[in-house]
Amino acid sequence: MYYVAHRLFAAHDRLLAARLARVLAAKTGPDQVFLPFCDTDEEDLVAEVKGRRLFELDRERLGKLTAMIAVLHGPSLDDGVCMEMGYAHALGVPIIAVTTDFQTYSFDEDGPRFDFPDPLVQEVITDLVRVARLGTSPGSTDTANSRYAVFASRNDRQLDQALETAVDHVLAQDVPRPPAPALPAGDATLAFVEQSPYTPVVGMLTALVQQAGWATKESSRFTAHDPLEAARTDLDRSRAAGLLVTDVSGPETPPGAALLIGAAAARGARVIAYYPRTVLTHASGREPNWRNLMIQYAAEARFANPESLVHWLRR
Template identity: 50%
Template sequence: MALYYVAHRLFAAHDRALGAYVAHHLARAFGQDAVFLPFCDTDEENLEHPRKGQRLFELDRERLARIDAMVAILHGPSLDDGVCMEIGYAVGRGIPIVAITTDFQVYGPTPDSALRLTFPDPLLPHLVSHVVSVPQLGPSGGAGDRFERFLDQNLRSITEAADEAADVLSRVPIPSPTCGATRGKRLAYLEPSPYGGDGWTARVSDVLHGRGFGTHRAERLSITATDPAAVALSDWAALAESSIAMVDLRGPETPPGAALIIGACVATGRPVYAPEPGCWWTFAHGREPNYRNLMIQYGLTATFGNLDEFAKHLEG
């Protein structure tokens, strides 16, 4: 029996409800035991463990290693970093991914750009097998007051997206591009942050070059990239050739690209490092403190505060 993993944002009740709504529709098509819903199926609310965040990461990773396809719910300009990490992991294994979005916005690099993308990182459309996009409300009508009717319109959009995703999965979607590393090749992949502060890449590159590594700096989000979609393909090809990766997590959140890279590296057994993000910590009942989404924190090999620390990681 095939196993389908629903990757979704889960820190608020409405996000968990959305994930459950989609999972329910998939279960109607494939059966309850064929669908895995994080938080629900790890019983996160009641799980007790001295390092609960790490244990949740391990449970999700164990399931990710056994799935046959993924449905990823993505919406808004600020994509969930845990979902993106899970997408990267699935891609690293060549698992088909159906992305669902009901976002009515599309994205481009400049105000006058002819490029319009479903997601704010041009790497994502390349990695997912199929995108289900339902940006409009469902048809109006039905009983109740205007708020009930508006709720019904939104639920119809989600239902349409979930049903289309189930239909795509039933037809065996094309697998995602794999990301197998070339063993022994001394090439390092560098993923800068779209939020700026890019001086670290030059300094890290110097350390890597001094130890015999070549480097590839991701350029798809650079203001000089005239064709970000094509550059995204080049970036992914470079990651597939790299033996280690460095990602910049600094900023208000983990950028989607950094999360994708972390997931792919975890799935393919490659070390991935990051400068310490210097952000506020998050706290949740029963969990140890996290400086980023637990899929990010425990997916990283290590963080470093300065170049000496980074050099020691390389030597170790």
């Protein structure tokens, strides 16, 4: 089963993912491709708790994968996609990331550059397909809007190249994969603390967890001299912990936090979220979500203030 992970809240995102799924299905067969929203019939699905049901359907597919293609664009990566990537990575599933984004990132002007806004993303992907330039010009036309038609055609060609290349890369990963071994949930007395890069007070969340009596390890990549090496360390440390405490503040759940939540969910580790300024999202037929539903239902609990967090941790 091939899983197409994509942002799905707007028509252009769903259209791009459908184009990718169509190319992939032409080479593998339609029954071998899972496209969220489409294959869960999300718009018309009726369930008692719709968001939870969608989470269950997606998680069921995540446990049966041959490989994943993740569509990643822009500095604010989709938190649902990142959660799914973390889940797949924990199970040893190859992940091909595809982007037409021409931006790269660094934490300071002279620091090392990475392909995504959080270097942890690079640590979980198997391969990256980046097609950052427009396609070749088809030649001018005589229409009044010729330059726009040409520009649209060049973007179409760029997308076609990216999608075809990504499918070739994911099929190259198609080797028999043994069932994932039972994953250790981690040390039940150890918490890994993932702070949001958007939160200005470094160490505050770790101090709260320690105040509640827990041993802690905390993320270090956002302030490290070598963020990529620190990202590898963060990933290793998170695997050892039986509890993930993560600040999900930001425009969306930060990419690294979402990845770690997915990995923890796959391992059976406990996840709690700190979210002091909650913004709810609403969709027809679905219960209010305080974050992407893949984040919401992977977390055991969420807290909006330090007192409630410490109280829960002391139980």
